[in-house]
Amino acid sequence: MAYSDKTRQAFVDDIETIKKRGIFKEKRFICSPQGAVIDVEYPEGAPRKEVLNFCANNYLGLSSHADVIKAAHEGLDSRGYGMSSVRFICGTQDIHRELQDKMSSFLGMEDTLLFPSCMDANAGVFESILEPEDVIIADRLIHASLVDGIRLCSAQYDTFKHMNMKHLEKKLELHQDKRHRLIVTDGVFSMDGDLCPLDEMCELSEKYDAMLLVDESHASGFIGRTGRGTHEHFGVMDKIDLITTTFGKALGGASGGCVSGRKELVELCRQKARPYLFSNSMAPPIVAGSIKVIEVLSKTTERRDKLEENTQRFREKMTSAGLNIRSGVTPIVPVMLYNAKLANDMARDMYAEGIYVIGFFFPVVAAGAARIRVQLSAAHEIEHIDKCVDAFAKVGDKYGIIGMDKKAIIDKYGM
């Protein structure tokens, strides 16, 4: 028997170490469709409880939208359940082509290639287009999947301070001797909700002859006047070379991702990206549902407008209630607590109040920057938002942090 007691004990010890570090992820079960109101079994085995969900990436409330579900059913009936193939052998249907074309049009790019996930898109894009004589210059807070993709590719890499354009310029000057330069950033950063200043970044990319890749996973569908993304918000839709994004968040929330951009770069991904070449196609019902999502969002901005109103209401009311939130305009709203135990304890108490939120702390965010991350959705109604704020005010009062700034919270609870 290869899995001896000694071997087993080594893995048991690894799990114990994770628990001791306080970063063990507990099981939570959702027993309903995704939405603003969900049935949750937590802890495992506990009776189900109806709570308001404020931690999903369901920004536009499309995860359980009737038209999307209907389209997925039709896709299932007309194109089947799965492809049993990677894309380039016998896994590309006409609807895969249709979704790619619709995404190119929606994002304002030349071409698009679907991947099983955006994690896969980010894992494959760099190795497909760059060589050892090239350099990637990345924001230090980019998503983990971009970090993994960068590490998988043979190009050199460097980093710049988060959204610090002076530091980026310094790095661009430093790397003028490389063949190609590729700047990499998130459009909206998932933990802080920051909007990357893409207008300034585009100026630098032109000045220093660098390409620009933006991960729009937390932006596609709702950032910008018509929801096209961060590049629309900053008026630089024609200046981005590559976008990676997901269908697993605002755009329906199922799964799948894509690389969209300059046609030569997308073609190289089609020829060389290993997650594209060696992993199955997006399933037909999800492709059909995603096509419907893009159609809905191309017709009306109603959902992103409601999300914007919800975000504004929540941010204003939380500030009025004396909670310390990170300023910004996106529906990702970090409630800053700085101390990991405080973040965990308050999230648990919020759940008891019927609000499902999660605490985040080092190493997921910087040390001493623990927070509860709240994510707004167009599926939320005014009464949901008000109930969430009331719960934060009640729980915040219990812990004596109402009206406190960063220094006061740290003085009281430590970092």
Place this chain on the structure above:
Amino acid sequence: MDEMKSVVLEYIVDEYVDEDDDVEVDFDTALISSGIVDSFSMVSLKVFLEKKYDISLSDSEATPEAFDTVTSIVELVNKHLG
């Protein structure tokens, strides 16, 4: 030794600490384990040391442990300089 420590410290503060960060870094401040320098952006420091002191650091040497303080970084560089 102290001069090298000062050079490395100055680079780290300039490269990794933002003006509005409430962080003070000295020769023995934990850099990686405290989150001031993360494993992804550690590459800038490695390249700086290699260029500045004309050495080559292998991946097995440039570990988060070896890069955790200015003191340990300087010890590693001095090993290469003999």
